[in-house]
Amino acid sequence: MRKLLSPTFTSGKIKIMFKLICKCADNFANFLANDSGNIGKTYDMKNVLSRYANDVVATCAFGISVDSFKHPNNDFLLLAKEAANFTSNPIKLLVNKNFPLLGRLLGLKIFSSKMKSFFKEIIADTVKTRDEQKIIRPDMIHLMMEKRDNDHGLTMDIDEMTAQAFVFLVAGFDSTSSAMCFLTHEVGINFDVQNKLRAEIDDILAQTNGKPTYEAISQMEYLDAVINETLRLYPLGGFLDRICVKEFELPPATPDGKPITLKPGDSIWFPHYALHRDPKYYSQPDKFDPDRFLNGEVDNSVYMPFGIGPRMCIANRFALIKLKIMLFYLLWRCDLEPDTKTSIPMVLSKKSFLMNPEGGFWLKLRARKSEAAIPFLSNESVCED
Structure with a gap:
């Protein structure tokens, strides 16, 4: 299945989805700029960034348009939050992972029947409509339908499509929005980084006449460095896990x-938070220092926010472009600064498998006053194919 789906996340395919992500980011940044105004307003960044992440997953993986800023209580967002909270009951999780037969016998379901039916119905209706009306849309559904129509020796029916889109939802909603929260936190409290990053953004806007392209954003070196440094400090899981397939001797610690x-079959945990x-x-x-990624200091063998080797995260390119577009549009339109609620220094909570700070993510946002922000006053799309 990994071999079948990997082409979905090539640079070429992500470029096809670029405009869909830009529209979500445009909507997100417009909302915050208009809502915060010139006076500024303090936001729970997890709340607003979860809405952006939700809209991106909805449009790219499920083929539907959802505006979680205009409709913050839409069913897709509420069920996405419920799905992302699957680690809240570690007993169910551990039993189903390690003793799946026992989990089925005891009826320990990680996801509710309502949730399964909701997302399966979306996929089924979307596929049926597209088959009947010959609709082509640059998203994950279309790419899976292409795979379905070719003989690869693997089944890609509605259940399989729903399962893959659902995994994409769980991975791309909560964990990605958390990465965005850490990213905006560091940019918000490090004004030198924010100013340098905004200068790079303004340069791209000037080069592209206010319509950033996939190539332009992908080639932003300092934006890359800022995101990489954030993921170094805050890899979302505390560890990576692998199964040993060949006997190997580790040297003394x-x-x-x-x-x-x-031995083959041993489960190995890599503490990449500690390595980073x-x-x-x-x-x-x-220290938050993006320049370390520009001066050749980093050894890639000990940098693994998305894992390492042939089993690294299948959608790492997609996650990175989603982060880049979000920060690009946000700094294009808003200034970020710490609030009295902002945790400095940040203290991580010990109550979750994923990394979260105690007290949450809080920043003050203010609509940016500059000529560079003027294109946002138009309702036209502000990105190019």
């Missing part, structure tokens, strides 16, 4: 220790 032999903050690999590891 300490000078007086003994080597450890891994190890002074052996990163100078001043707790």
Whole structure:
């Protein structure tokens, strides 16, 4: 299945979905600029960024247009939040992961029947309509329909399409919105970074006549560095896991220790949070310093926010472009600054599998006063294919 779906997330396919993401970012940034005004307003960034992430997943994976800023209580958003909260009951999760037969016998469901029916119905209706009316839309549904219509030796029916789109929802909604929260937090409290990043954004706007292209945003070096540094400091999970397939001997962890032999079938956890903050690999590891990604300091073998090797995150390119477009549009339209509620320094909560700060993410946003923001006053699309 991974082999079948990997082409969905190539640069070429993501470029096709670029305009859909831009429209969501345009809507998101317009809302915040108009809502905050010149005086400014403090926001729960998890709330607003979850809405943006939801709209992107809805349009790119499920083929429907959802405006979570105009309709903050829409069914898609509410069920997406419920789906993303699947780790809230660790007992159900661990039983289903390690003892699936027991989980089925005990009826320990991670997702409700209502949720399954809702998302399956969306996929089924969308596919039926597109088949009947020959509709082509640049999203994940269309790409899966193309796979369905070709003989790859794998079944791609409605159940499989729904399952893949649902995995995309769970992975692309909560974890990506959390990454965006850490990203805006660091940009909001580091004014030198924000000013340097905005200068790069204004330069791209001047080059593209106010209509940023996929190529232009993809090639922004400092934007890349800011996002990479955020993911270094805040990889969303505390660890990566892999299954050993070949016997291997690990060297002693300490000078007086003994080597450890891994056997096929052993489950291995990699603490990439610890690796990313190890002074052996990163100078001043707790400092937010995007320049380390511009000066050749980083060893890619110890940088793995999306995993590493052939089983790394299948949608890492998609996640990165979603983050880039969000920050591009937000800084194009708004100024970010800390509020009294902003946690400085940030203290991470110990109550979740994923990384979240105690007290949440809070920033003050203010509509930006500059000529660069003028194109947003138009209702026309502000991105190019």
